[in-house]
Amino acid sequence: MSLVIDRTIVTDPYQRIADDETIPERGAVLVSLAAWQANAQNLRERSDPIGVLLRSDEHPEAIAEHLAELQLVALDFPTFRDGRAYSYARLLRERFGFTGELRAVGDVALEQLHYMERVGFDAFEIDSDDPLAAVATADRDFSVWYQPSGYRRPSAAQLRSGVKPPAAA
Amino acid sequence: MYRYDEFDRTLVDERVEQFRRQVQSRISGELSEDRFKPLRLMNGLYLQLHAYMLRVNVPYGCLSSDQMRKLAHVARTYDRGFGHFTTRQNIQYNWIKLEETPDLLAELATVEMNAMQSSGNCVRNITADHYAGRARDEIEDPRVWCEILRQYSILNPEFSYLPRKFKIAVTGSPHDRAAVGVHDIGLRMHHNAAGQPGFEVLVGGGQGRTPVIGKTIRDWIEPEHIVSYVEAILRIYNLYGRRDNMYKARIKILVNALGIDKYRELVEAEWAEIRDGVLKIEPAETARIDAYFQAPAYERLEDLGDELKAIGRVEPAFGAWLRSNVVDHITTGYAIVNLSLKAPGKIPGDLSADKMDRVADLADEFSLGQLRVSHRQNLVLVDVRQDDLHTLWQELDAIGLATPNIGLASDIIACPGLDYCALANARSIPIAQDIGLHFADSDKLQRVGNLTINVSGCMNACGHHHVGNIGILGVDKRGKEFFQLTLGGSSDENASLGDRVGPGLPQSEVPAAIERIVDLYLEIREDDECFLDTYRRAGMEPFRQVVYGAGDAGQEAA
Amino acid sequence: MLIANRLGDGLVVFRAPDGSWVESIEDGALVDDEASGELLEAGRIDEQNNLIIDPNLIAVGLQSGKRRPEQIREAIRAAGPTIEVET
Numbered sequence: 001m002s003l004v005i006d007r008t009i010v011t012d013p014y015q016r017i018a019d020d021e022t023i024p025e026r027g028a029v030l031v032s033l034a035a036w037q038a039n040a041q042n043l044r045e046r047s048d049p050i051g052v053l054l055r056s057d058e059h060p061e062a063i064a065e066h067l068a069e070l071q072l073v074a075l076d077f078p079t080f081r082d083g084r085a086y087s088y089a090r091l092l093r094e095r096f097g098f099t100g101e102l103r104a105v106g107d108v109a110l111e112q113l114h115y116m117e118r119v120g121f122d123a124f125e126i127d128s129d130d131p132l133a134a135v136a137t138a139d140r141d142f143s144v145w146y147q148p149s150g151y152r153r154p155s156a157a158q159l160r161s162g163v164k165p166p167a168a169a
Numbered sequence: 170m171y172r173y174d175e176f177d178r179t180l181v182d183e184r185v186e187q188f189r190r191q192v193q194s195r196i197s198g199e200l201s202e203d204r205f206k207p208l209r210l211m212n213g214l215y216l217q218l219h220a221y222m223l224r225v226n227v228p229y230g231c232l233s234s235d236q237m238r239k240l241a242h243v244a245r246t247y248d249r250g251f252g253h254f255t256t257r258q259n260i261q262y263n264w265i266k267l268e269e270t271p272d273l274l275a276e277l278a279t280v281e282m283n284a285m286q287s288s289g290n291c292v293r294n295i296t297a298d299h300y301a302g303r304a305r306d307e308i309e310d311p312r313v314w315c316e317i318l319r320q321y322s323i324l325n326p327e328f329s330y331l332p333r334k335f336k337i338a339v340t341g342s343p344h345d346r347a348a349v350g351v352h353d354i355g356l357r358m359h360h361n362a363a364g365q366p367g368f369e370v371l372v373g374g375g376q377g378r379t380p381v382i383g384k385t386i387r388d389w390i391e392p393e394h395i396v397s398y399v400e401a402i403l404r405i406y407n408l409y410g411r412r413d414n415m416y417k418a419r420i421k422i423l424v425n426a427l428g429i430d431k432y433r434e435l436v437e438a439e440w441a442e443i444r445d446g447v448l449k450i451e452p453a454e455t456a457r458i459d460a461y462f463q464a465p466a467y468e469r470l471e472d473l474g475d476e477l478k479a480i481g482r483v484e485p486a487f488g489a490w491l492r493s494n495v496v497d498h499i500t501t502g503y504a505i506v507n508l509s510l511k512a513p514g515k516i517p518g519d520l521s522a523d524k525m526d527r528v529a530d531l532a533d534e535f536s537l538g539q540l541r542v543s544h545r546q547n548l549v550l551v552d553v554r555q556d557d558l559h560t561l562w563q564e565l566d567a568i569g570l571a572t573p574n575i576g577l578a579s580d581i582i583a584c585p586g587l588d589y590c591a592l593a594n595a596r597s598i599p600i601a602q603d604i605g606l607h608f609a610d611s612d613k614l615q616r617v618g619n620l621t622i623n624v625s626g627c628m629n630a631c632g633h634h635h636v637g638n639i640g641i642l643g644v645d646k647r648g649k650e651f652f653q654l655t656l657g658g659s660s661d662e663n664a665s666l667g668d669r670v671g672p673g674l675p676q677s678e679v680p681a682a683i684e685r686i687v688d689l690y691l692e693i694r695e696d697d698e699c700f701l702d703t704y705r706r707a708g709m710e711p712f713r714q715v716v717y718g719a720g721d722a723g724q725e726a727a
Numbered sequence: 728m729l730i731a732n733r734l735g736d737g738l739v740v741f742r743a744p745d746g747s748w749v750e751s752i753e754d755g756a757l758v759d760d761e762a763s764g765e766l767l768e769a770g771r772i773d774e775q776n777n778l779i780i781d782p783n784l785i786a787v788g789l790q791s792g793k794r795r796p797e798q799i800r801e802a803i804r805a806a807g808p809t810i811e812v813e814t
Binding site: 249250 | 732
């Protein structure tokens with residue numbers, strides 16, 4: 001499993017804490033929604049980064065009011081067929097204004113990366129022999145698409161009306 | 170019709186190359202079948218009984234003559250020389266090879282055709298009234314909105330992994346020829362109290378195992394908001410549709426479970442957040458696309474209705490064809506001509522490559538190079554001069570596409586059924602052929618009048634049997650093919666689902682049962698009631714009796 | 728007999744006694760119930776190796792001296808559509 005951010009494999013600074021574990025006092029931690037809700041006060045008092053991991057049946061409105069406290073939101077794809085997190089991602093970015101790291105975890109593979117990026121994910125936990133090749137392939141797949149979204153790169157409509165695409169990343 | 174600009178072309182070309190890569194990954198084993206299957210479905214490629222089947226989109230049923238020629242070429246080069254037009258206005262090829270599909274798709278792209286999202290858990294081909302832009306009873310040409318929604322739905326990053334498939338249909342006319350009442354979203358154009366054209370939005374209609382007529386979620390919405398409204402509907406569905414059971418995953422199940430009022434509440438709340446954002450359709454974009462759908466420069470011609478009728482009296486075959494296959498055009502002197510792909514004994518909706526080429530030529534010669542595909546699996550030439558009708562009729566007759574049966578008993582819808590489809594329980598084509606031959610006599614056909622007979626080979630209802638005046642559903646009864654009949658379905662603006670007549674009948678008994686049903690109708694009809702009216706008046710009982718015989722209805726359930 | 732679709736072209740194929748996959752049912756390996764489990768396993772390995780998709784055991788009988796699957800669905804797969812197509 002490799003964490004890819006900005007087309008680079010990075011070491012995950014977050015420690016994933018299971019629900020039955022004690023949350024350590026120091027260090028970046030990634031906890032479940034239930035754990036975060038149960039320990040909200042403690043977590044707020046920590047100075048190190050906090051991330052919340054949402055299951056595919058957990059709507060982000062549960063954390064919408066507290067996004068300023070979170071440096072990471074991870075959305076789980078239990079199977080690549082479960083498309084709920086694509087909506088969660090857009091809501092987090094475009095409705096609730098989340099600006100931290102939005103990470104796709106679970107069944108995250110090459111063929112879904114393009115869509116994930118367009119809905120606002122910027123970190124990907126990919127299970128692959130060559131995750132950077134996967135990311136590069138996904139990058140090359142499409143240079144144009146129809147739907148506007150929060151995504152920084154312009155849609156076809158914007159290109160049609162003269163918005164210039166950014167120089168190749 | 171719409172023409173791709175550089176962005177549309179690039180998108181399709183890139184999708185073809187992406188699919189080429191995905192196919193290579195599959196063949197090399199890098200991608201398992203489990204992970205590849207949704208990807209190939211999202212490019213319209215099924216694995217059926219005999220081979221791969223490719224479903225190519227015909228966006229809202231509109232086709233140019235050049236595109237038809239390419240479809241013929243594909244049939245010849247990649248298939249066994251024919252194609253099948255479907256109840257969603259698409260075309261299917263039954264003998265496709267996986268390894269050749271990327272090249273096939275690349276060829277289609279050269280004429281601005283594609284197979285994107287013709288299957289998969291995403292928004293499918295958006296279908297429309299096959300007379301769009303030409304029908305006298307139309308309020309507004311819906312095609313501009315169809316094209317805008319098409320672009321909105323293609324490779325939509327948020328909605329490519331929905332709980333299940335999603336089908337949208339649009340009618341610009343109050344007379345619904347697009348079956349909008351049995352789609353996940355149905356859009357029906359009409360005027361509000363202030364006389365402004367807009368859409369009634371229906372949601373949660375569908376056929377299949379649990380057929381439902383769609384419910385009105387919104388009486389009227391300005392067309393400029395239609396994309397944001399559809400996004401709201403899709404988002405609520407994506408979030409809350411069931412994912413635990415594929416037979417309970419369509420939006421109709423969710424709407425039923427929540428109730429339309431609750432569903433509306435959720436959608437309206439979501440819509441309120443996005444209605445005035447980037448999805449509001451700008452007039453400039455509407456104008457850009459609308460330009461492609463401008464009416465051609467028609468000539469100023471006289472109406473030749475009386476003259477044509479006179480010819481029809483002298484040549485009864487032509488007269489019959491005029492009455493059943495030719496429809497009034499919005500412009501005087503022109504006509505809409507239906508090409509029947511239902512010659513008795515033929516496979517409904519099938520067309521050979523040679524005939525596709527011929528039809529393309531006829532479109533060029535007689536209809537400004539444009540064709541439509543109807544969801545009843547026929548073709549339409551929408552801009553024929555009245556003074557060309559007789560000549561066109563002769564040309565069509567020469568290639569067997571002039572059967573005077575549109576909307577009549579032998580204009581049968583049939584899915585491919587067990588002869589092709591991996592999902593089927595029974596064969597639908599032989600039944601359709603049999604029944605068609607029973608109604609081969611043109612006089613009888615006309616006497617019976619409007620009667621839709623729809624055949625599905627299984628509960629997935631691709632043959633739309635639920636909304637046939639007579640529906641025929643293939644079921645598997647202890648390894649044998651049996652057929653259940655339904656009566657009283659309708660797919661128009663007064664949509665209704667057919668009522669089950671009784672236990673399934675073996676294939677051999679079905680055509681005779683249909684005959685008895687029709688004979689009873691002829692016997693008991695009042696004034697000029699069509700079959701559906703008679704059924705709605707008289708009820709099921711008399712029909713059940715002639716099918717099973719009085720007192721015989723107690724056979725074991727099929 | 729073991730029936731499947733070939734990966735590359737989707738055509739219906741049967742596993743032959745020598746382990747290859749053939750298009751004619753007459754050339755397929757016919758085994759009795761005891762050996763069928765083994766045959767299915769072999770088919771699953773072929774599927775893992777990306778030769779075929781969805782191997783299934785089917786019962787096959789004889790009709791007028793020709794092999795015919797007993798289920799109508801499989802019979803149609805073996806012999807092709809029952810209708811004449813227009814070409």
